[in-house]
Amino acid sequence: MKPPAASAPVPDPAAAASGRFQSLAAAGKLAKSGLRRLLAAQIARTALRLGFAATAAMSAGPLVMREPVDPWLVAATIALLSAACIAGFAAERAQASAETAVSTGLRELAARRLDEMPARQLQSLSVGSLIVSMQRHPEAVAALVVGHRAASAMMAAGPLLAATALFLVSWQAALLVICLTPVMILFFALVGDAIRRRADAQERAFGRLAGQFADRIRTLPTILANHATETEAAKLTRRLEAYAGNTMGVLRIAFVNAGIIDFFASLSIAILAVFLGLGHLKLAMIPGFSDLALWQSLFILMIAPEYFAPFRRFSEQYHAKAEGLAAAAALDRLLGAEPVVAKTLPALDRLRLTLPAKGLVAVVGPSGSGKSTLLRRLTGLEPGGCAPGLADQIAWVSIDSYVPEGTLAEAVAWNAGAVDRRRLEEVAGAIGLLDDALLPGGLEARLDKGGANLSGGQRLRIAVARAQLSGRAVLADEPTAKLDRETAEAVRRMLLTISRSRLVVAATHDRDLADAADLTVDLTPGDAIEVAA
Structure with missing residues (x-):
């Protein structure tokens, strides 16, 4: 059995780091076809709504004046309204489909990137940050x-179509609404930096919260055993409050942004309505607003909201922009980090071991002296010739060993070939798994x-x-660490039993295990590494 990280070929670290992960560029390529379909549907919807406004105004004007209405105008109005609704449905469907395709493709690219990472780099990633990046950031x-991006494109195309329609009736009315556009664009520029900073802080706070939560879930048995539930809950509460505060900060700015757009849109429509009303009542002679037919005035009032609708949609998406940029930066930081370089250990690099066919070999030394590095070299996970590589002929034992979903029996027998039930019970009982109160159900524990x-x-x-x-x-990497005395003794006994027929190499701080070894490799820093039988 291989260690978990050795389930796929290990790429060269330099090759893995040759290109930075660029989520925005990758997502942009994935979005091209879907974005084109979305824009086509949105432009069609806008054109159909403008057509509906024209025919509706031309139908309503004569009705108000008690004049006959051409039946074809009524039919055209109904047809254009139906077509606009269908185009709107198609646009929403196209957006949902395109965003799903991009998020799915981005996850696949991220998963491929993780597969290519060297084992040491993969193990250095924060579990919480990884969960957030693979679940939340692609969306x-x-x-x-x-x-x-569709909202940005429509902020140019939508107002242009609406202004053109207004120009055909009254260029003065078109000029009035156009004059308010620079004010809104200036406000977008002013609010953009603030909302971007808030969104970045929000993503970082969520990443810290997820990281802490994942760590506490993983260590929950230890927390319960030490009666530290209240302390850890208080820590998570503080992180949650920090995330909620940052989220509310982003939403406040987003709401203010939307409110400003609505204010300018309402102001322009109100001004148009006043000017048109004064012209129809003959109370003021305003060029472009007097001498208009009623249907033309209705048309202007119906088109004005269409002019500002893309700006309102863009303001709604401004929050998505800030969140997306923060998410892309977080994803790039996680997947584009430089590989974790192994510590230079000259003495270990010079070490040459001749491993016996069976027996217990204890690798001892202080933390950071290279014990785990030596084990990884023996598996072939890291370069460095210190002994013949054991390759696939090993069983890996560590605190992060792979455990499949299922029963305890399936986990113990995983990758061990055909094993009868009696043998499973014997081995699991000898190591104390059947007496564990936190694993009720014996071999059938889920x-x-x-x-x-x-x-x-x-x-x-x-x-x-x-x-x-x-x-x-x-x-075995620290096989007795973090175990109580009775369980540690059971582990030592089983490793010694195995060593009577096979080779066992254990990196350990456990003096009892080291004293029982047939061969000891002492990596304590010094001029040479001591190898003692």
Whole structure:
């Protein structure tokens, strides 16, 4: 059995780091076809709504004046309204489909990037940040490259179509609404930096919250055993309050932004209505607003909201832009980080070991001296010739050993070949798995995906039991760490039992385990590494 990180070929670190992960560029490529369909549907919807406004005004004007209405105008009005609704439905569907395609594609690219990462770099990633990046960030980036970009394009195309329609009736009315456009664009520029900073702070706060939550879930048995539930709950509450505060800050700015757009839109429509009313009542002679037919005035009042609708939609998407940029930056930081470079250990690089066919080899030394590095070199996960690589002929034992979803029996027997029930019970009982109060049900105890409901000690004991059944050489990284005295003794006994017929190499701080070894490799810093039989 291989260690978890060795389930796929390990790429060269330099090759893995040769290109930075650029989520925005990748998402932009994924969004191209969907964005074109979305823009086509939105432009069609806008044109149809303008056509509906024209025919509705031409139908309503004569009705108010008690004049006959051409039947074709009524039919055209109904047809254009129906077509505009269909185009609107098609636009919403196109946006949802395009954003789904982008988020799915981005996740696939991110997963491929994770597969290419060196084991050391992958293990250095924060679990919480990784969960957030794979679940939350692709949707935010998709909303940016699809929804926000479509809103940006329509902020140019929509007002242009509306202003053209207004110009055909009254160029003065068209000029009036156009004059308010620079004011809104200036406000967008002023509010943009503030909302971007808030959104970035929001994403960072959410990442910290997710990281802490994932860590506490993983260590929940230890927290319960030490009666630290209230303390940890208080810590999570503080992180949650910080995230909620940052979220409310973003929403406040977004609401103010939308309010300003509505104010200018309402102001312009009110001015148009006053000017048109004064002209029809013959109370003022305003060029472009007097001497208009009633249907023309109605048309202007119906078109004006269409002119400002794209600006309102853009203001709604401004929040999506800020969130998308923050999410893209977070995703790039996580997946584009430089590989974690192994510490230079000259003495370990010069080490040459001749491993016996069986027996216990203890690798000892202070933290950071290279014990785990030596084990990774023996598996071939890291370059460095210190001993013949064991490759696929090993069973890996550590606190982060892989645990499949299913029963305890399936986890212990995973990758160990055909094992009868009696043998499973014997090995699991010897390591204390059947007496664990936190694993009720014996061999039928249910394990969550990835062993999420297990403590580190339970996961490690499953790995030791699996190693006993595998018939392979064993590499164990701190096999007795974080275990109580009775459980640690059970693990030592099983490793010694295995060593009578196979090779067991254990990196350990456990003096009792080291004293029982047939061969000791002392990596304590010095001029040379001591190898003692």
